[in-house]
Amino acid sequence: MSRKIRVAVTGAGGEARWYMEAYKTCPDSELVLVQDIDPAKAREQGERLKVNWTTTFEDLLGPDIDLVDVSTPNHLHAEQTIAAHEAGKHVICQKPMAPTIRECDDMIAAARRNNRKLGLYMSSLGAPLFHEIKEMIREGFFGIISSVSSRGAHRGGYEAKDRTAWRGSAEKTGGGVFIQLAVHSLNLFQWLLDDDIVQVAALSTNRLCKHSIGGDDLTHAVAEFRGGVYGSFEAGYAAEGGLLALYGTKGSLVMTAGQTFLWSELPWDGDIIKYTPRGGKEMTVLDPADYGPRQARFAAKYDQHAAFVRAILEDAPVPVPGEIGRRDVAIVKAVYRSAQERRHVLIEEMG
Ligand SMILES: NC(=O)c1ccc[n+]([C@@H]2O[C@H](COP(=O)([O-])OP(=O)(O)OC[C@H]3O[C@@H](n4cnc5c(N)ncnc54)[C@H](O)[C@@H]3O)[C@@H](O)[C@H]2O)c1
Incomplete structure (x- = not known):
């Protein structure tokens, strides 16, 4: 072409x-x-x-x-x-x-x-590692997924000096920290599990960043996926430390502090991840120095911009269509509504 x-x-x-x-x-x-x-x-x-x-x-x-x-x-x-x-x-x-x-x-x-x-x-979907994790889920490496968990956070709000930046405006962002950071993991887990979130319940506050953030500086939401998986989604602007985790009947994965921890009853010999069960239940730390170079070999394949361009040329579906972006904004808005009205909110209520 x-x-x-x-x-x-x-x-x-x-x-x-x-x-x-x-x-x-x-x-x-x-x-x-x-x-x-x-x-x-x-x-x-x-x-x-x-x-x-x-x-x-x-x-x-x-x-x-x-x-x-x-x-x-x-x-x-x-x-x-x-x-x-x-x-x-x-x-x-x-x-x-x-x-x-x-x-x-x-x-x-x-x-x-x-x-x-x-x-x-959606930058996460450009990471080859997540494509392999999706395959591991599909292949049953983790068994039946019971729950997932995430924390997207940094001290950007706490350290910011004033509210003049667009990120400090609840109107300009559409919320505060939850719309900015949790939208990544909401999108990622729905994609990984090939499932939609159907209801949420949340607490949301601004306790430590009132000087710089008009919306929330800390929100914790729990969510139910259509297939029954429960998810916990936290976003914060006052403390460092991110987390992504998924827990299944045969295996679990935790990504935090730049490291990936894995446990499963089953072996895995993928393009990126190599894992051999050791008999016990302790998690193995996967060394990014080991899987990083393998992951890098697939970077071009999963580049989101290149994939979008190919979709135009081939008149094929784009990686993350607008309807998915809209779905994720609706979930964020349901989380804010849940916190405000102090009740569970069904996503279908959001229209
Ligand atoms: N995928 C990710 O991981 C990720 C990370 C950060 C930000 N974002 C998103 O990217 C978007 C931008 O965030 P950012 O961190 O780059 O913000 P930023 O404030 O650092 O940069 C925004 C840029 O847009 C420019 N700009 C402002 N008004 C403009 C206008 N009318 N026309 C043209 N340029 C204009 C600014 O001068 C600035 O260079 C946001 O929607 C944010 O949520 C995504």
């Missing part, structure tokens, strides 16, 4: 710095324009990547662009996505999809109206 998808990125000075290169290394795409409202950031990224740069969003809507990558703050996602779709562009958008369910619906409607592809960039 000789045609390359021509990509422009808006919000090039933020998180996009870490992945824009992918559009240059992917054989099916070329990065043609980077845009940021801050001229210094736009210029810096344009010069670094040796592509044209601009501060004007409308420059992304010209006929020489096929795909717009929206990596701006949450409150701009809907407006920019809809403008790009109306101009005939495909859109890949950062998480969370938008601050409100209504905006997600408007984005999906614009994509459909213009027959363009709309998807989310």
